[in-house]
Amino acid sequence: MESDNKLAGSPSTPVLIVQDIRQRFGGLVALDGVGFEVSPGEVLGIIGPNGAGKTTLFRIIAGEQVPWQGSITLKGQRITGLPTHTIRRMGIAVTHQIEDAFKSMSVFDNVMVAALFGAEQSIPFEVAAEHVEVALQTTGLTTRYADRVMDLNVVDRKRVELARAIVNRPAVLMLDELFSGINLEMVRPLARAIMDISNMGTAVIIVEHLMGIVRALCPRIIMLSEGRLLTQGTPAEVFRDPRVITSYLGEAHA
């Protein structure tokens, strides 16, 4: 059951290597030596109860926080501590838990910002516009391309955020609770979009509270608890682990 994650799943070299990340805020230890790897095209789920350090880990990888210790390597290059926009250009794209968009700009222009600035090389407008259109097709937004984001509902705003993240075909896509607040019939099209993206070689990291979605989408799961990597493996392995049950449901149910 203690499977070595380097061998689990795909044989290709990892695109993202996270090593021994430690973070503390004053006296509080938020992360206490977390490490994992993700391969191209893999879909990895990160779960854990509130306060386990999921969001802190997410922010550190996205460059929104600098870790106290540890290193993050993307495609063989160390990216620890680089600014957010540089990390995005190098290939890590994220969507945030609370969707955040350029609200008075159109859907197309929202995605255009990322198409123009989210890649390492600058591209002409014609090419960028085509990339935007592909991203809008993948996320199912083509009919709403001219609408302002402030006029959209929550699901469509999440789609805009997803489209903005995938428009440059990032090496790694990180989704922070993308599915929270979304009704069930909308889950399927979003999930299909994510599978499409991973099939094209992007490594997807899903941070999620909804266990059903993690179980369905992620062949491999990492469980964080109190800033440590508690266990990892296939959904079947992880959800059978008594420590996982304990930390989610409390001692009495274990």
Place this chain on the structure above:
Amino acid sequence: MAAAAKHSDPVTKISQAWMQNRSRKSNLFLAIWGIASVAILVYGLTANPYYIRIGISTLLAMILAVTWDMVSYSGQLSLGHAAFFGTGAYVGALSFTKLNWNLLLSLIPAAIIGIVLALIIGRISIRLQGAYFAIATFAFAEAMRVLVLLASGLTNGPLGVTVLDAPPFPVQASPQLAIFVYFLLLLEAVVLVNVWLRKSRWNFAFRAIGESEVAAATSGVSIRNTRLISFCISAMFVAMAGAIYSHYITYIDPTSVYSVQTSVVAIIYAVFGGVNTLAGPLVGAAMLSPIGEALRVALGPASLLVYGAALLLTIIFIPGGIMGLLDMVTARLSKRAGSKQLGER
């Protein structure tokens, strides 16, 4: 991007429509601005000296308003125009008195020093937001005034500098007409650069940062670099305007060229006309500056009260300024027209 091929077959319907639509607004603006420029030039060539002076202060007001709006467009409220204007004025004046350079030559050091100053203050304060950035730029302008006051070996301190030099001009003309033409040429450069900025990729960075810094950064936009670009371009033009101004007014001292008023009126013009639009700051300055000039004759310093009232009324009743009002009217008209012919959508 090869992997995109699978999806990209039906592409280009939306993207082509978007590409075609992209420069429509700025093209309309450029056409109108072209006509306006000719009208301004004809005005300058035919007006008497008093009206040329009104024209000069209006052109300067337009330059200050558009350059302020450039910074505001990237989400920063600047009160630092006086720093760049005053420094440009001193560079213009001193390069004549110390080096015997004419107006056109002095524009080069004025532009360079404007950019360098903007880089210095930008590096320190560009991360500050909203009111904090405004306070930092305001303090910087005050610090520059005090610095120039103290460096009396170079600047003559509180005694000021006199510039008695007719600006070079290819044909026979009064110095005032020459100044008018140079301010008009500078305004043309400001407007064209502003149009270019809004047609370029930076337009998307400016708007994105103005709406959400977090989303902009996660989209790959460097917030610091984007803001430095608009801040430096703006400062360069303001410093050049200051240099021309020093040759126009012929006598400058620290209090007059590092005046807070320079920073404040730029904001009033832009807000009155409509911030973050191409035409708004131009329209606002063109309407308010001549009125202010007339009021100053009648009321003296109290004329600023009228500006303050205009600003308040604008913010309360037409927050989008004149251009916002225009947009509202055209939207309502086209809505009425649209309800008659539904085929459009």
